[in-house]
Amino acid sequence: xxxxxxxxxxxxxxxxxxxxxxxxxxxxxxxxxxxxxxxxxxxxxxxxxxxxxxxxxxxxxxxxxxxxxxxxxxxxxxxxxxxxxxxxxxxxxxxxxxxxxxxxxxxxxxxxxxxxxxxxxxxxxxxxxxxxxxxxxxxxxxxxxxxxxxxxxxxxxxxxxxxxxxxxxxxxxxxxxxxxxxxxxxxxxxxxxxxxxxxxxxxxxxxxxxxxxxxxxxxxxxxxxxxxxxxxxxxxxxxxxxxxxxxxxxxxxxxxxxxxxxxxxxxxxxxxxxxxxxxxxxxxxxxxxxxxxxxxxxxxxxxxxxxxxxxxxxxxxxxxxxxxxxxxxxxxxxxxxxxxxxxxxxxxxxxxxxxxxxxxxxxxxxxxxxxxxxxxxxxxxxxxxxxxxxxxxxxxxxxxxxxxxxxxxxxxxxxxxxxxxxxx
Amino acid sequence: xxxxxxxxxxxxxxxxxxxxxxxxxxxxxxxxxxxxxxxxxxxxxxxxxxxxxxxxxxxxxxxxxxxxxxxxxxxxxxxxxxxxxxxxxxxxxxxxxxxxxxxxxxxxxxxxxxxxxxxxxxxxxxxxxxxxxxxxxxxxxxxxxxxxxxxxxxxxxxxxxxxxxxxxxxxxxxxxxxxxxxxxxxxxxxxxxxxxxxxxxxxxxxxxxxxxxxxxxxxxxxxxxxxxxxxxxxxxxxxxxxxxxxxxxxxxxxxxxxxxxxxxxxxxxxxxxxxxxxxxxxxxxxxxxxxxxxxxxxxxxxxxxxxxxxxxxxxxxxxxxxxxxxxxxxxxxxxxxxxxxxxxxxxxxxxxxxxxxxxxxxxxxxxxxxxxxxxxxxxxxxxxxxxxxxxxxxxxxxxxxxxxxxxxxxxxxxxxxxxxxxxx
Numbered sequence: 001x002x003x004x005x006x007x008x009x010x011x012x013x014x015x016x017x018x019x020x021x022x023x024x025x026x027x028x029x030x031x032x033x034x035x036x037x038x039x040x041x042x043x044x045x046x047x048x049x050x051x052x053x054x055x056x057x058x059x060x061x062x063x064x065x066x067x068x069x070x071x072x073x074x075x076x077x078x079x080x081x082x083x084x085x086x087x088x089x090x091x092x093x094x095x096x097x098x099x100x101x102x103x104x105x106x107x108x109x110x111x112x113x114x115x116x117x118x119x120x121x122x123x124x125x126x127x128x129x130x131x132x133x134x135x136x137x138x139x140x141x142x143x144x145x146x147x148x149x150x151x152x153x154x155x156x157x158x159x160x161x162x163x164x165x166x167x168x169x170x171x172x173x174x175x176x177x178x179x180x181x182x183x184x185x186x187x188x189x190x191x192x193x194x195x196x197x198x199x200x201x202x203x204x205x206x207x208x209x210x211x212x213x214x215x216x217x218x219x220x221x222x223x224x225x226x227x228x229x230x231x232x233x234x235x236x237x238x239x240x241x242x243x244x245x246x247x248x249x250x251x252x253x254x255x256x257x258x259x260x261x262x263x264x265x266x267x268x269x270x271x272x273x274x275x276x277x278x279x280x281x282x283x284x285x286x287x288x289x290x291x292x293x294x295x296x297x298x299x300x301x302x303x304x305x306x307x308x309x310x311x312x313x314x315x316x317x318x319x320x321x322x323x324x325x326x327x328x329x330x331x332x333x334x335x336x337x338x339x340x341x342x343x344x345x346x347x348x349x350x351x352x353x354x355x356x357x358x359x360x361x362x363x364x365x366x367x368x369x370x371x372x373x374x375x376x377x378x379x380x381x382x383x384x385x386x387x388x389x390x391x392x393x394x395x396x397x398x399x400x401x402x403x404x405x406x407x408x409x410x411x412x413x414x415x416x417x418x419x420x421x422x423x424x
Numbered sequence: 425x426x427x428x429x430x431x432x433x434x435x436x437x438x439x440x441x442x443x444x445x446x447x448x449x450x451x452x453x454x455x456x457x458x459x460x461x462x463x464x465x466x467x468x469x470x471x472x473x474x475x476x477x478x479x480x481x482x483x484x485x486x487x488x489x490x491x492x493x494x495x496x497x498x499x500x501x502x503x504x505x506x507x508x509x510x511x512x513x514x515x516x517x518x519x520x521x522x523x524x525x526x527x528x529x530x531x532x533x534x535x536x537x538x539x540x541x542x543x544x545x546x547x548x549x550x551x552x553x554x555x556x557x558x559x560x561x562x563x564x565x566x567x568x569x570x571x572x573x574x575x576x577x578x579x580x581x582x583x584x585x586x587x588x589x590x591x592x593x594x595x596x597x598x599x600x601x602x603x604x605x606x607x608x609x610x611x612x613x614x615x616x617x618x619x620x621x622x623x624x625x626x627x628x629x630x631x632x633x634x635x636x637x638x639x640x641x642x643x644x645x646x647x648x649x650x651x652x653x654x655x656x657x658x659x660x661x662x663x664x665x666x667x668x669x670x671x672x673x674x675x676x677x678x679x680x681x682x683x684x685x686x687x688x689x690x691x692x693x694x695x696x697x698x699x700x701x702x703x704x705x706x707x708x709x710x711x712x713x714x715x716x717x718x719x720x721x722x723x724x725x726x727x728x729x730x731x732x733x734x735x736x737x738x739x740x741x742x743x744x745x746x747x748x749x750x751x752x753x754x755x756x757x758x759x760x761x762x763x764x765x766x767x768x769x770x771x772x773x774x775x776x777x778x779x780x781x782x783x784x785x786x787x788x789x790x791x792x793x794x795x796x797x798x799x800x801x802x803x804x805x806x807x808x809x810x811x812x813x814x815x816x817x818x819x820x821x822x823x824x825x826x827x828x829x830x831x832x833x834x835x836x837x838x839x840x841x842x843x844x845x846x847x848x
Contacts, residue, residue, distance in 0.1 A: 365451075368837065398651055415787050422675055423802040
């Protein structure tokens, strides 16, 4: 006799209900229990290394059969070194301060009421990711430490690896006596499961974090009925003024573009003040070309580099995620700010200058999540900010902006201590 | 020859574009200019008092013709005293510290980068309100001081009054040399204009604040395509333990219910620990009955007050907004927390107790925006929190929670100061 086969909708709804129940317990789980779960999970990952690596080998073999790209293959592949880094990452998150319960403000009213603002978990986080199986561990650890339950939905190509890592996280939860439903992984690769998550599982997902390419992020931002922490584009700018040291401009700009051209904090457009053309333009562009960067310039740039492609209107709008840079000469800082406001994605911008008035104006008038002075845009990263890890970078204006670490995975409540006060 | 008559959609889209342009300027307007605009607006309200009052008299006369309720009429009516309070409110907001540009955190990384988190305006706020014309001034002032542009959409019954007050705000902006589009009022009473606002005016509204009854808030929460700061219900609880002084329990509970039974922070359900029944229940309930409160009790309560109506399942779910209180005897603090978690609206709850373990558990395990110890739930108010005013109270977990004042109308960005750092 066949039992009733639950529909995908029923399966997903049940996952949501279990996550909510786990979140209620996790919200006031002790720091000690959460940290024990994380370090036990790290131990488990090291103990199970060979089985995780062989699961990954199967995923990789299948992916090769399906003819995926080398970049995708690189993201999918787990090596022994990478696996040890994953375990180390869990231990580092265990070592971070617990954000839950932290008092972020406290004041006393004239009537004697003492008001505190205290950090609380957000609840249930839905993480939708693509090929990187390490997201299982990173996202699971950050959400656990911040007292949230998580529902993970990984790409089908990484299924075996993700489940093997997930099993280690469950061992950690079990060792700490925490509910196993705190870190759930969607058991099906049915793409409709993503739609169910975006609809919010009957109010049982509080926020969605997409980890992947533009297609995924755009779908999530379009369809999600719950808040989303994400950025669609990292169209970052570096702007050079004549007052800055040429050597600094060369080093920082080359790093901002070429350290890893594919990350979201990579500079995509270089703006150069017209008075810096004679002094700074050539050394900076030469250094970029030597490193293998393709230059697309406006007319003024091409008068120095006739071999450079002409930048089109589309170039100023493009996040290349590759060793290509669009370069424009601007009249003054006002023109630089206007360009960034018009074409930017509110992610990260840098000014290289020794003029305090320009730096102030850049910091005041540009509305991006991260603004840097005399430093590389590639510092746009939760680890580099000292957050001890990030679940992503957000460009929205609400709640989380910039790197999303433990504190940004929390909400807050007000605690008011009285002695019989009534309101007049 | 007739010119092209713009459609409602075109009119609203143009309002959105003008608001966005004004927001860009307002984002870095000086504190001095914003404060001058507010105090000039206060002067204008006093100077134009007679014309505002006669506009209000017309609104009131028309509303009476349409046979509106006395409560509605009270909210609609502006008296000389209320008008002076409105002007005073503008001056008080001018006197508050400017939230924009405030550094809320700053730290130095091992590589020498100095990272600051700085408050920034959210952008454009849409405020949709019903009968209270003073919202025009309150919302206009709070959004201006926090560097945001605002689009106001008031109820049709208050049109003449709202526009008269709005004209004074424009005088203030003009006196300070700030863009008049910083505070716009929708010129039409066409209800479709609300739909246009909820759709976000092509990305030109960043957040919607509904100020009004449940029907309005529910519509906004259902239909809005942009974030909403609101609470649908204030189903607040007060819980009494035996350890608390009887006099304190009586005073605080009567205040929590009866000070103003219609406000969102009014207690709707009273929970009494079973060991407090013999000592606390009768004095508290007697005092409430004397004040004219109707009691709806569970069986245990009705064994003491046989005349009390039996509370139904629906009662525990009901925000009466009236002099009615549902009362339940609970086994222990765990049962009180379970009841609040199941039936509450995450708004405001109070525990009256001298047992620190109970208070801790109440504060830790309940996830409401505001939790109080030995004080009245009617303290749920931005003014009482020392925020100098509020645009509403939010029960969501994101960004703004509890009273929404100047700081909550702001976002933030990270400013990173370097000296040539590149990322390894």
